[in-house]
Amino acid sequence: MTMHQNEQVTLAEMKTGQTGTVVGVLGGPGFIRRLDALGIRPGKKVTKLSSTLFRGPVMLRVNNTQVAVGFGMARKIIVEADKYLPRAS
DSSP states (O other), rough: OOOOEEEEEEESSTTOOOOOEEEOOOOOOHHHHHHHHHHHTOOOOEEEEESSSSSEEEEEEETTOOOOOOOOHHHTEEEEEEEOOOOOO
């Protein structure tokens, strides 16, 4: 039996529309508390909704709520990304 291993990437590296599970946060206690207040914590499923091309805010959905985090913050959130399946148009 083969196990499917999902790729670990930062939230900033995920593609728009891609989902994944938060597996870690690279930061101190204050940063972790701030993300926790937004519902972003290890074990939570997130979907990247949008981002701007160069270092703008990253929009994501967590707990059926849309949240925006800065690009720097998104680079510190480690996600086990599900396999990306683009929508058929």
